[in-house]
Amino acid sequence: MISLDRLSLSIHGTPILRAVTLKITPGEIFGLVGESGSGKSMTALALMGLLPRGAETTGAARLDGTDLLTLSEPDLCRLRGSDIAMIFQEPMTALNPVQTIGDQVAETLTIHGKAKGAQARRIARDRLDRVGLSHVALDRYPHELSGGQRQRVCIAAAIALHPRLLIADEPTTALDVTTQAQILDLLKDLVAEEGMSLLVITHDLAVVADMADCIAVMNRGEIVETGPTAQVLAERRHPYTRALFAASSHAPDRAPQGAPEPLLAVESVHRHYPGPRQGFRRGPPVEAVKGVSFELHKGESLGLVGESGCGKSTLTRAILGLDPVQGGDIRLFGRSIVPVMPPELRAGIQVVFQDPYGSFNPRWRVERLVAEPFHLLTDAPKGEDRRARVAEALRAVHLSPDDMAKYPHEFSGGQRQRIAIARALITRPRILVLDEAVSALDVSVRARILDLLAELQDAFGLSYLFISHDLTVVRAITDRVLVMQSGEIVEEGPTEAVFDAPAHPYTRQLLAAAPRLPDLTEAQA
Amino acid sequence: MARYLLLRALSLGLSLVVASVVIFALIEVIPGDPAAFMMGLNATEENLAALRAELGLDGSALDRYVVWITGMLTGDFGISYTYRVPVAELVLDRLWVSLPLAVYALTLSTLIAFPIGILAAATRGTATDYGIMGATQLGIAIPNFWFAMLLVLLFAVTLRWFSAGGFPGWDNPAAALKALTLPAVALALPQASILARVMRSALLETLDQDYIRTARAKGLSRAQAIRRHALRNALIPVLTIIGLQFSFLIAGAIIIENVFFLPGLGRLIFQGITQRDLIVVESVTMLLVFAVILVTFLVDLAYALVDPRLRRR
Structure with a gap:
């Protein structure tokens, strides 16, 4: 039995958690839901005794009567990994790149003195088999594995000593829907088999809606609502719970589009990569995109969905004129961009990526960041004109023109994405390519950005190419959708029609994998 | 690979x-x-x-x-114009002083730099860290020839533990090592200061990585996480600096060899230049270039040993 009893936490005097109380019984799956900054990760770190420097706690965190907050560091080390284990959000960076996965799983055993050498490796093999990696050798390195596989390695290392509590902090946020569903299933099975408790931390209610026994909703360091999952979802007594619920399946109001007028035409495009190196030669070329055709019309919002590796990013790069194509044609505003995009067309198509922070030079002010695409224009505005255009773009994304003088690190994730959108709008493009543009955002932030995108589309008559693995988002914002699998478009049609009656088995599989909130409209009536 | x-x-x-x-x-x-x-x-x-x-x-x-x-x-470097002996012989004699001196200095520098760099990183932001950073700043700032003279004044003139210069040859290895000690210390101090700072910053960077958090969650103590996970990842920038320093030590000991009257390569090239012996200068320069490039090659190999991601390239 794990319980938090009026746990309060402050870091260097700033209050982070306020009197958090919760109970997790053996074999239970407990969902802790809230947006970033709500204190849910700090709650987990308090349980692990891994709080950052300057943290002060009051209250108690009990594991079977032992108050974890009073334990010495060596005692905590004995507990971590053996009684309480944890996995994190970023499987790509959560493993040591210079150590084999076998060693990293076996380490949990050796560090606690539970097994040595060959025996530890045998158990590591067994645990890796259990998490579905029986085909992956112990001497593989993390960089040779996919994101989903790496998360499985992390899980194997976490469950190696059969802990009583496993904490999963956003375990699937960085993964695509199909992988997410598989990892969540694995975690559910492990809970049943091992009789352990599972604390799942997430910003997305939908992720825990159909797996957690109990849910606690956290806002600004406080638990605002808690109880059995069905009850919390049905009652939604606290306004914040209702807001989270609405945000999770938020669909912005969008104006209907006018008559079709193709701006972008992709005609049987092929993209090949040189094959992987095999000694001194290369293997056969990898066909990333195999003859894809579609059209994007004026004022239309077109979705492109598929899991990681299906070729959607490769296709996007070709459309943006960043990579050459090996076959077919791409016509932008009626002109071919194969083999090279005419420079005067570039200003008309802009892109927003998933991680805006990575695409900002941290030493530039917002004014310079937003004005950067001006170099695409032959008659770029100068001086006051230029400032006026930047201010206009910032106002369009609901930021203040005063923000021009700030640096990117002074903004939150959602605000940064707004800056990225402002930067894309500055050349007054007709097409915006949104490449997983809202995938890294919390549900509530995501909902506000989706509203903004709908508003901008109305105001400027923009066309969107919306690339995402997140089906909920694609459903909310697109008119038409393309489903891509292994470099081919396997299904296309009006979004509602495809989602209501998917024709291709792959589409059905994707839809089944997507986490969904129960439809509660009838339940309320 | x-x-x-x-x-x-x-x-x-x-x-x-x-x-x-x-x-x-x-x-x-x-x-x-x-x-x-x-x-x-x-x-x-x-x-x-x-x-x-x-x-x-x-x-x-x-x-x-x-x-x-x-x-x-083929090993025929020509005949020295001033010494009237084959350059190969001259170089080989001198190499037996310069190479051990470089290895000695580098060993000392690594032995000093690793522990204090790691200690500074582990105690980041504390008085220990600031103390170490201040000391290394001083170590970089002090010119090594001046430091060498201080060493001579203290250990050779006042305490009489070491001789002030010269080299007795390798017939008596203990005496030879003793003669190389003060020069090696003088060479190692600034190198160790630089290396310790690189070690500290490389380690601090790896300590912020997600896999360190994973290791801690598995039950490793902070020290274990540093030893088992952070160190090897921090080694790449450190290896780069060690490689550069070794090349410098082989070629760049000219001043120290002169301060201590050591018959090394640095002195040879210095004399070659003052005596306008182009045959010596040309050959020794080429040899030093060869040494630098070879060390760079060895460092590249060491990268591949440390980082499995390089082996597939």
């Missing part, structure tokens, strides 16, 4: 060829008569002609380059 090795070896060979052409051109092809330069203003025409013949200056530049390079490859 084979491909990575082959590419590195290829780059090693190419660098050597380019370096040899540059050195040859600088010394021999650039306008001016090397013979006149070596013999000074008072040389007679016959003597100059004799030296030109000895140096083989009559042939074309290409011929002379081929002769020089074939000589280098």
Whole structure:
């Protein structure tokens, strides 16, 4: 039995958690839901005794009567990994790149003195088999594995000593829907088999809606609502719970589009990569995109969905004129961009990526960041004109023109994405390519950005190419959708029609994998 | 891995060829008569002609380059104009001082830098960290020849533990090592200061990585996480600096060898230049370039050992 009893936490005097109380019984799956900054990760770190420097706690965190907050560091080390284990959000960076996965799983055993050498490796093999990696050798390195596989390695290392509590902090946020569903299933099975408790931390209610026994909703360091999952979802007594619920399946109001007028035409495009190196030669070329055709019309919002590796990013790069194509044609505003995009067309198509922070030079002010695409224009505005255009773009994304003088690190994730959108709008493009543009955002932030995108589309008559693995988002914002699998478009049609009656088995599989909130409209009536 | 090795070896060979052409051109092809330069203003025409013949200056530049390079490859570095002995012999004698000195200094520097760099990173932001950072700042700022003289004043003049200079030869290894100790310390101090700072910042960067958090969640203590996960990842930038420092130590000990009257390569090249012995200068420079490039190659190999991601390239 794990319980938090009026746990309060402050870091260097700033209050982070306020009197958090919760109970997790053996074999239970407990969902802790809230947006970033709500204190849910700090709650987990308090349980692990891994709080950052300057943290002060009051209250108690009990594991079977032992108050974890009073334990010495060596005692905590004995507990971590053996009684309480944890996995994190970023499987790509959560493993040591210079150590084999076998060693990293076996380490949990050796560090606690539970097994040595060959025996530890045998158990590591067994645990890796259990998490579905029986085909992956112990001497593989993390960089040779996919994101989903790496998360499985992390899980194997976490469950190696059969802990009583496993904490999963956003375990699937960085993964695509199909992988997410598989990892969540694995975690559910492990809970049943091992009789352990599972604390799942997430910003997305939908992720825990159909797996957690109990849910606690956290806002600004406080638990605002808690109880059995069905009850919390049905009652939604606290306004914040209702807001989270609405945000999770938020669909912005969008104006209907006018008559079709193709701006972008992709005609049987092929993209090949040189094959992987095999000694001194290369293997056969990898066909990333195999003859894809579609059209994007004026004022239309077109979705492109598929899991990681299906070729959607490769296709996007070709459309943006960043990579050459090996076959077919791409016509932008009626002109071919194969083999090279005419420079005067570039200003008309802009892109927003998933991680805006990575695409900002941290030493530039917002004014310079937003004005950067001006170099695409032959008659770029100068001086006051230029400032006026930047201010206009910032106002369009609901930021203040005063923000021009700030640096990117002074903004939150959602605000940064707004800056990225402002930067894309500055050349007054007709097409915006949104490449997983809202995938890294919390549900509530995501909902506000989706509203903004709908508003901008109305105001400027923009066309969107919306690339995402997140089906909920694609459903909310697109008119038409393309489903891509292994470099081919396997299904296309009006979004509602495809989602209501998917024709291709792959589409059905994707839809089944997507986490969904129960439809509660009838339940309320 | 084979491909990575082959590419590195290829780059090693190419660098050597380019370096040899540059050195040859600088010394021999650039306008001016090397013979006149070596013999000074008072040389007679016959003597100059004799030296030109000895140096083989009559042939074309290409011929002379081929002769020089074939000589280098077969161990024939020419005859020193001032010493009148084969340059190969001179170099080999001196190498037995310079190479051990470089290894000695580098060992000392690593032995000092690793623990204090790791300690500073582990105690980041505390008085210990600031103390170490201040001391290394001082270590970088102090010129090594001045530090060398202080060492001589304290340990040779006042305490009389070491001799102030000279080298007794390797017949008595203990005495030889003793004679190299003060120079090695003088060379190691600034190197250790730089290396410790690199170690600290590399380690701090890896300590912020997600996999350190994963390791802690598995039950490793902070010290175990540093030892088992952070150190090896922090080693890449540290190896780069060690490689650069070794190259510098082989070639750059000129001042220290002069302070301590050590018959090393640095002194040889210094004397070669003052005595206008172009044959010595040319050959020793080429040798030093070879050493630097070889060390870079070895560092590249070490990268691949440390980082499995490089092995597949």
